[in-house]
Amino acid sequence: MSWYRWDGNDLILRVKVQPRAAREGVDRIHNGVLKVRVNAAPVDGRANAALAQLIAREFAVPRARVALLQGSASAEKQLRITAPMSLPAWFEALSRQIS
Numbered sequence: 001m002s003w004y005r006w007d008g009n010d011l012i013l014r015v016k017v018q019p020r021a022a023r024e025g026v027d028r029i030h031n032g033v034l035k036v037r038v039n040a041a042p043v044d045g046r047a048n049a050a051l052a053q054l055i056a057r058e059f060a061v062p063r064a065r066v067a068l069l070q071g072s073a074s075a076e077k078q079l080r081i082t083a084p085m086s087l088p089a090w091f092e093a094l095s096r097q098i099s
Helices: 046-058 089-096
Strands: 004-007 010-018 025-030 033-037 066-070 076-081
Touching (some): 025 089, 033 046, 046 076
Antiparallel strands (some): 004 010, 010 076, 066 076
């Protein structure tokens, strides 16, 4: 499976989260997953919440439309974005790369 796939109108992303990062943001494709940095620590679900908030902002959807499907206690996660309103420029660029 690629780092992303479409399921109807929903986008499924495979990500690897780097918590406690100095800068938040989407980094690159690494080992077939999208690497994302968040400032939050991986304690009490804070890193997962920060990840969902960041992805919601990037795809212009309410936070409630980003669901964690797998990996709540792992660095590698799978997210569902219900009907993304827009695709960020980084998504367009990275989706053209062979990962």
